Amino acid sequence: MALDKIGIAKRIAREVKDGMYVNLGIGIPTLVANYLPQGIEVELQSENGLLGMGPFPWDGEEDADLINAGKQTITTLPGSVFFDSAMSFGMIRAQKVDLTILGAMEVSERGDIANWKVPGKMVKGMGGAMDLVASAKNIIVAMQHCDKAGNSKLLPACTLPLTGVGCVKKIVSDLGVFDVTPDGFVLVERAPGVSVEEIVQSTKGKLIVPNDVPEMVI
Amino acid sequence: MALDKIGIAKRIAREVKDGMYVNLGIGIPTLVANYLPQGIEVELQSENGLLGMGPFPWDGEEDADLINAGKQTITTLPGSVFFDSAMSFGMIRAQKVDLTILGAMEVSERGDIANWKVPGKMVKGMGGAMDLVASAKNIIVAMQHCDKAGNSKLLPACTLPLTGVGCVKKIVSDLGVFDVTPDGFVLVERAPGVSVEEIVQSTKGKLIVPNDVPEMVI
């Protein structure tokens, strides 16, 4: 069974290590915060100007001045700190943020990513994504493996306007986990019940399949 | 009688207008704060990170964390604000400081200034002077007209390493007040009891003497 959004978020959460500063994009990446391993200490950076993002507020306690990059009401935690947008992207560019998790419409076998524009159809803008992918040391993408018509979104080259070049390190899709290497996508884990064959057929970019591909344990 | 340091400071103080943000250099310029016209409101910027510099503290109330750019103990005033050195020079470069008053060893008839180095003899460094003179809209120099041997320090061209090029707008020396124009130094006022002849003889750079040069009233 392919992973649902929560499954993808849970799997990505296992990549987060103790002591990391992490930036979570809008959508599935935001869910990752709910499934972080027990006992580790992680600081979430929200690029609109907060380090130490806490959970959503209790009903009735929301504060219009306190939101995350997805414009959702949030809370602080002990040790949180606010700053302006220039410093926020300053720390991103200076690679002080250890891990960036964001969504994608397409990823190429060279690690290019497209997630901000569909010409003639949708132009919401890149927000902070271009800054994040151009700067981050470690980028994990959360995405659907195929579009609704069944076409692979892991491609030899992106067809949509790029967000960044050669930057994605790892992909967790509904079908599996993939490292992005100089040789192409490397299949690291299969989603529960998903066969190697299904993944091969669903992947248009160059895919390297090791002899033994373990099934994911969530 | 040539002006003493206090006289120079008093004369420069008359150039300071209501509502100005002013940066005062070390030495005579610091004294200007003591002679500002009554009834005007001025904000003094100290480039080590303070806007709204107050007077020296009362004996016993000095605070090691609160100094000016000359490392002197100072105080704050209502409405003072602290900031870091990057923002301090940011506001200087962005020309938010209306008037800069500083000392000089030499000034050329084109408005070049030298005040930071005597090769082989003295190298204290430029501190913030190079940033100030490169950025400020309005620069007034406080200086002695001649060195101890009687040689003019208002020159056709500076002989010492430059601090900045074509930036000085006005000079108040012990002998008089001079505008620095594209045509050279223009004598605007004589110090009390100092003759035009004495000023002409003491000035090596090109000096323009209007028909009527008033004597300064302090």
Added chain:
Amino acid sequence: MPIHKVVSNAEEACKDIQSNMTLMVGGFGLCGIPENCISELVRKNITGLTCISNNAGVDDFGLGLLLQGRQVKKMISSYVGENAEFERQMLSGELEVELVPQGTLATRCMAAGYGMPAIYTPAGVGTEVALGKEVRNFNGKDYLMEFAFDSDFALVKAWKGDHKGNLIFRATSRNFNPLMAMAGKITIAEVEELVEPGTLDPDHIHLPGIYVHRIFQGVNYEKRIEQRTVRTRS
């Protein structure tokens, strides 16, 4: 610049903002936007504006109000989702849009406020954002040269301010506000609470008053929430 900065309201503060000017408008989404100044721009009904603002508001609030009235000629923003009227005007060509990476947008404001004519950022290298821009390699990595913004007015919102223009922001409503305040040729700050000089701790001030030309205490803040997201008590 006069140190005497207090004006009575948005109308007085915005009196010389005219059609076809370039305005910076603080805020992120609807968080920390200068509500009073935006209302005043609607009331004045000036047009042909170029707005530099991270977002374009929503259909019926924030800069969306100016879009509804066709007062905006060009938006310079990083993210313009959640605004149907905006998308319609953009796709139909009525509205000119320049999309700028968010960090680039912030840093181009800061550059203006810090007197730096240009900055280098890796954001957008290899993408259509890089078209026509100078690419330069430092230490093996490519960067785009981006220019400091030039704007006639900056309209910002702070939590507290004093008569000298010193500003304190609250939580994430800080965002672009101090940066745009630094960048405006004329900067107008509206605050929830205007206090006497000396009330604010000089160590707590986020934006020194030297950058602020006019300040007033705003009224009737709605502070609308764009995405109310809560936990419900079980």
Added chain:
Amino acid sequence: MPIHKVVSNAEEACKDIQSNMTLMVGGFGLCGIPENCISELVRKNITGLTCISNNAGVDDFGLGLLLQGRQVKKMISSYVGENAEFERQMLSGELEVELVPQGTLATRCMAAGYGMPAIYTPAGVGTEVALGKEVRNFNGKDYLMEFAFDSDFALVKAWKGDHKGNLIFRATSRNFNPLMAMAGKITIAEVEELVEPGTLDPDHIHLPGIYVHRIFQGVNYEKRIEQRTVRTRS
């Protein structure tokens, strides 16, 4: 970078600082200098250091202590007056000195902390500071291109800090400290008071802990005054 940052003292914090490294040292004159870390460098007696610091201390305090022990190979500073031993070593050629305009020094630190490889400043155009540097004209004015600093360690002093490395500075002892804290490959912060997370107001913090790698509560601060200047009561 670990979020677990608290160390017990300067000795532990500085344990891997070695000879011939490049160190940023915060402070302006003797104001806001990391006294404990400087003492520890003296005790370790490492040599060949390159120090980036606005000043060089005085003969018997601050970085002057390292100069006395001939531990410094090169100083990168804006102002080095008031230090006879410094001047002697410099004029005799024992000490290499690179003089940098103060705003350039500050901005090159900020550039490192903001991931900007280079900045443009008008400071020094037409002077010997410009020798060998790229000059570029923007909007009719010349600017020098100056590079972000690269340093192995940054040693800074704050008033208060918490276990996550968040720092608050006091008055003009802020100066270069937050900028250097942003710029160090490894940043060590010594504070007068180390508190639990949640003690500091998130709106009052000057430097986010993400930039700080090690933090400890310093001891025996002397906070010497360089130019005691007072009014006497009549």
